[in-house]
Amino acid sequence: MNPHRDTTPVGAGRRDGEHREAARGARRPVPVPWALAGLSLSMLLSSLGTSIANVGLPTLARAFDASFQQIQWVVLAYLLAITTLIVGAGRLGDLFGRRRLLLGGVLLFTAASALCGAAPSLPWLIAARAVQGLGAAVMMALTMAFVGETVPKERTGRAMGLLGTMSAVGTALGPSLGGALIAGLGWRSMFLVSVPLGLLTLLLAHRFLPADRQREPGAARPGFDRVGTLLLALTLAAYALAMTVGHGGFGPLSLALLVAAAAGAGLFVRVEARTASPLVALATLRDPVLGAGLAMSALVSTVMMATLVVGPFHLSRSLGLDAALVGLVLSVGPLVAALSGVPAGRGTDRFGTRRTTLTGLAAMAAGCALLTLLPATLGVWGYVLPIAVVTAGYALFQTANNTAVMAEVRPDQRGVVSGLLNLSRNLGLVTGASVMGAVFAFASAAADVATASPGATATGMRTTFAVAAVAICLALALAWKLAPEPPAPPAAPAGRG
Structure with a gap:
């Protein structure tokens, strides 16, 4: 039995709902296109914040006279804040109102963007980026949760596809927009550009998102699990640091952090089992749809990070492309994802989540196999075409998987489940950067992959x-075994046929 499913009888639920609406007045109808515009901008801003800073790291290193190890915290602070706080942000939205918390997150992100642009020193910039990441965690956790309140159920897939498109656009736009802004206006502009976009997002969200539901008179407010939230944040921080501080290797510090993360995970499970109002109910994680969805999301994101880790080395070392062409080829993946999002949503609404999930994963597997089998003599096209297949499959999978997981979630759990979905994706990306990078370095059999021979780089790829x-x-096997079967067609009336 799905623990997210609302088991209230349909008729009773409808009657109770009518009485509650009559008691407090009908909620204002939601203008779906404008509400989706605000949610889309929220998704675009959070993904843009991830990608736009990467291109500016060399410039920031010169501006602050800092080493690479120091300057990388401009990116890590943002990612760590999102990873450690996104589930807690989703749960807070469920408890205290998603609309007001999302507005607060957008406002915090916008103010932190201004602080980043005004940073007088590197520690100031890193601290502002952490605050910006906190705002982004709220935005990412609650944007998907709002789909169930703003879009009719039969159009959920299209809305999820649109959000996936905006995330891909933000990822693809970041490097090119950041590079242009740095060249024309200096490094501060790549942070300040988010201020007007944030204000527009705040205006749309305030004007068009549905108001938070009023709590029933006399109903007790569930408590917020502070201990569980802190434990989960520390556990995720230890794991994320273990995957990033070694730059693809696993030294003593990385191993110690992994041990700390494992111990933290065990302690978190014990605390959640004994807490009256847990951050994440353990029964929720035992739901096969949610469990399979989170596992598949982590596996698929790990693979997608391989395209970003391995691609630049293969294109520059194996194929001999210059930096400009490498950047152009690498933009193909995000472009395909951006173009595939809305069609993937329509396909999900039409053919169902299970069939679309399996189709997307099969396409990804085929693309990865082509990258393994096609000879390097095919040149750029031997890389671009399989990557396009992988990315289009990813768009199909992500839209269908998000739709399947969120479809049966109770309204009071949408925030935390959305946070878990985004967390699984982030953990997959963090894991992929480390693990796939280590596989590539090992298979290339070179002390430094940046100087490996073309043949060694091709073998590593x-x-x-x-x-x-x-x-x-593995993800395909999970989808086949655990994803929900489509509903059986209604039986024909007696006496027919």
Whole structure:
């Protein structure tokens, strides 16, 4: 039985709802296009914040006279804040109102963007980026949760596809927009550009998102699990740091952090089992749809990170492309994802989540296999075409998986489940950067992959995507076994046929 499913009898629920609406007045109808515009901008801003700073790291290193190890915290602070706080942000939205918390998150993100642009020193910039990441965690956790309140159920897939498109646009736009702003206006402009966009998002969200539901008179407010939230944040921070501080290697510090993360996870489970109002109910995680959805999301995101880790080295070392062409080829993936999002949503609404999930994963597996098997003599097209297949499959999978997981979630759990979905994706990206990078370095058999021979780099690329194909096959097996079957067609009336 799905623990998210509302088991209240339909007729009773409708009658109770009518009485409650009559008691407090009908809620204002939601103008769906404008509400989706605000949610889309929220998704675009949070993904833009992730990608736009990467291109500016060399400029920031010169501006603050800092080493790479120091300057990388401009990116890490943002990612760590999102990863550690996104589930807690989703739960807070469920308890205290998603609309007001989303407005607060957008306002915080916008103010932190201004602080980043005004930063007088590197520590100031890193601290402002952490605050910006907190705002982004709220935005990412609650944007998907709002779909169930603003869009008719039969159009949920299209809305999820649109949000996926905006996330891909933000990821693709970040490097090019950041580079242009740095060249024309200086590094501060790549943070300040988010201020007017944030204000527009705040205006749309305030004007068009549905008001928070009023709590029933006399109903007790569930408590917020502070201990569980702190434990989960520390556990996720330890894991994320273990995957990033070693730059693809696993030294003593990385191993110690992994041990701390494992211990933290065990302690978190014990605390949640004994808490009256847990951050994440353990029964929720035992739901097969949610469990399979989170596991598949993590596996697929790990594979997608391989394209970003391995792609630049293969294109520059194996194929001999200059930096400009490498950037152009790498933009193909996000462009395909952006173009595939809305069609993927329509396909999900028409054919169902299970069929679309399986189709997307099969396409990803085929693309990874092509990258493993196609010879390097095919040149750029031997890389671009399989990557396009992988990315289009990813768009199908992500839209269908998000729709399947969120479809049966109780309204009071949408925030935390949305946070878990985004967390699984972030953990997959963090894991992919480390694990797939280590596989690539090992298969290339070079002390430094940046100076490896073209043949060694090509071997490393093929081996890495062979591992990626295995990961996608695991996700396919999960989807086949655990994803919900489509509903059976109604039986024909007696006496017919």
